Amino acid sequence: MSSPTAKPAWRALAAHQQQRNHLHLRDLFDQDESRADKFSLSVGDLLLDYSKNLVTDETLSLLMQLARETGVTELRDRMFTGEAINNTEQRAVLHSALRNLNASDFKPDVGSVLDKMERFSASVRDGSWRGSSDHRIHDVVNIGIGGSDLGPMMACEALKPYQQDDIKVHFVSNVDSSQVCETLKLLKPESTLFIIASKTFTTQETLTNAHTARDWFMRQVGDENAIARHFVAVSTNAEKVAEFGIDTDNMFEFWDWVGGRYSLCSAIGLSLAIAIGMPRFRELLAGAEMMDQHFQNAPLEQNMPVILGLLGIWYHNFFDAETHAIAPYDQYLYRFPAYLQQLDMESNGKSTRRNGETIEDYHTGPVIWGEPGTNGQHAFFQLLHQGTCLIPVDFLAAVHSQNQVGDHHRLLLANCIAQSEALMRGKTEAEARAELAAEGLDNETTERLLPHKIFSGNRPSNTILFQKLDPRTLGALIALYEHKVFVQGAIWNINSFDQWGVELGKQLAKTIDAELRGEETDARHDASTRALIKYVKQ
Numbered sequence: 442m443s444s445p446t447a448k449p450a451w452r453a454l455a456a457h458q459q460q461r462n463h464l465h466l467r468d469l470f471d472q473d474e475s476r477a478d479k480f481s482l483s484v485g486d487l488l489l490d491y492s493k494n495l496v497t498d499e500t501l502s503l504l505m506q507l508a509r510e511t512g513v514t515e516l517r518d519r520m521f522t523g524e525a526i527n528n529t530e531q532r533a534v535l536h537s538a539l540r541n542l543n544a545s546d547f548k549p550d551v552g553s554v555l556d557k558m559e560r561f562s563a564s565v566r567d568g569s570w571r572g573s574s575d576h577r578i579h580d581v582v583n584i585g586i587g588g589s590d591l592g593p594m595m596a597c598e599a600l601k602p603y604q605q606d607d608i609k610v611h612f613v614s615n616v617d618s619s620q621v622c623e624t625l626k627l628l629k630p631e632s633t634l635f636i637i638a639s640k641t642f643t644t645q646e647t648l649t650n651a652h653t654a655r656d657w658f659m660r661q662v663g664d665e666n667a668i669a670r671h672f673v674a675v676s677t678n679a680e681k682v683a684e685f686g687i688d689t690d691n692m693f694e695f696w697d698w699v700g701g702r703y704s705l706c707s708a709i710g711l712s713l714a715i716a717i718g719m720p721r722f723r724e725l726l727a728g729a730e731m732m733d734q735h736f737q738n739a740p741l742e743q744n745m746p747v748i749l750g751l752l753g754i755w756y757h758n759f760f761d762a763e764t765h766a767i768a769p770y771d772q773y774l775y776r777f778p779a780y781l782q783q784l785d786m787e788s789n790g791k792s793t794r795r796n797g798e799t800i801e802d803y804h805t806g807p808v809i810w811g812e813p814g815t816n817g818q819h820a821f822f823q824l825l826h827q828g829t830c831l832i833p834v835d836f837l838a839a840v841h842s843q844n845q846v847g848d849h850h851r852l853l854l855a856n857c858i859a860q861s862e863a864l865m866r867g868k869t870e871a872e873a874r875a876e877l878a879a880e881g882l883d884n885e886t887t888e889r890l891l892p893h894k895i896f897s898g899n900r901p902s903n904t905i906l907f908q909k910l911d912p913r914t915l916g917a918l919i920a921l922y923e924h925k926v927f928v929q930g931a932i933w934n935i936n937s938f939d940q941w942g943v944e945l946g947k948q949l950a951k952t953i954d955a956e957l958r959g960e961e962t963d964a965r966h967d968a969s970t971r972a973l974i975k976y977v978k979q
């Protein structure tokens with residue numbers, strides 16, 4: 442019974458899905474004035490309105506039953522108590538301990554690394570940390586990739602209004618030299634600090650970029666001793682950090698129980714701490730901790746990550762919705778969909794159960810994608826409204842803008858709310874006909890246009906509102922989605938914390954790189970791969 446499809450609740454949900462085919466959200470709202478109150482929930486500053494979902498009381502109760510039958514709370518408790526639930530790597534999964542500031546005896550090193558980050562970031566911000574030629578630092582470059590890039594990069598963008606004006610933070614991740622070259626063009630070595638962020642300190646892209654940055658620095662400064670004032674590392678691997686030439690006194694440690702994509706709250710957040718200051722970084726931790734506590738303690742029925750996770754399962758497994766859109770109506774969150782893409786797809790893009798069985802009879806992680814509103818409305822929202830795929834959407838928006846100018850924010854919010862209403866209500870034939878009639882169109886034109894003007898509606902969405910996009914709220918949002926992903930992984934009975942799927946491409950790239958350098962290898966490529974290599978070499 443390790444497949445969730447064998448659970449009674451799964452079967453009951455499948456039957457329930459068939460029976461509820463005739464229901465339309467419009468009618469559900471008409472029938473029950475209290476629907477919005479009933480299906481919404483606040484945690485701290487976050488309001489989740491999930492009433493525009495294709496659910497009734499019965500659906501939710503069956504979904505909760507599924508969570509119980511698949512042992513979501515048991516796995517959750519094992520995670521929080523530090524069991525090695527990442528069973529393919531034999532590791533605990535304790536990103537929550539990074540922000541559990543009351544449990545310093547649980548992981549005492551967390552506090553001391555945060556204090557070290559505090560001292561260092563304060564000295565860079567107040568100018569007491571000097572470059573080798575006594576200049577202040579004005580540019581910080583985080584060199585890292587994947588989990589060592591996306592979190593701090595997304596958060597630096599999200600919290601731009603909180604950044605210190607005279608320090609600019611840059612991110613270099615891609616092994617494509619264009620990114621590092623374009624970044625270095627903007628910099629002066631004497632006022633630049635490089636943070637080499639790599640858990641393993643063996644990642645090809647990061648080390649290649651780090652060497653290019655060091656060569657650039659050395660070409661201009663020419664003094665090995667200057668490296669210590671301009672290069673620091675965030676890593677679990679002191680030996681490799683020293684080998685690269687960074688003084689391990691300038692290394693900020695984290696631990697194997699912090700997964701890359703879950704590491705923003707660790708020293709991987711150093712660039713963010715420099716950008717916004719450590720007190721605000723600690724507010725972000727506090728926001729995440731608030732959500733951790735909620736996830737641990739709230740009953741399933743009132744548990745925000747559990748509700749989001751179950752709604753995702755409902756569409757993905759019972760309506761064949763293959764993708765899930767994230768639409769932040771907040772320009773500062775423009776990298777949030779990309780961040781969630783890694784969090785969700787690297788965690789739950791698996792086809793093997795925890796016990797090694799192959800998954801054949803249900804889907805796991807959906808495709809996550811999105812762009813900020815209102816831009817998305819003028820691009821892909823057509824498909825959300827009238828396409829043939831069912832695509833659930835999460836709308837996110839702050840009630841108060843960071844830049845209160847003219848009518849912008851009211852218009853932004855009006856659009857956000859209108860989109861979820863339009864997806865839910867749609868436009869009936871009668872409504873479309875009345876609109877066309879009001880335009881004074883003749884009968885023939887009306888009949889011709891009518892089918893194109895009808896919106897089926899009944900398309901689900903969640904809306905998450907908060908007062909302001911501040912560090913605390915961002916921390917809560919991050920933890921909300923981390924735990925949503927956890928809930929889904931628990932139900933699908935997969936290990937959300939490994940990522941073996943990224944290894945094969947890395948291995949093959951090493952061989953192909955050797956061949957592009959002109960070395961003979963014993964690799965036996967297919968005709969397509971051979972031809973591509975030949976084309977590049979020629």
Ligand code: G6Q
Pocket residue numbers: 586587588589638639640641642643644647700701702703787940
């Ligand atoms: C995240 C993944 C992956 C990782 C990068 C960078 O969960 O493990 O995205 O963060 O591959 O790895 P390093 O930090 O070791 O360079």
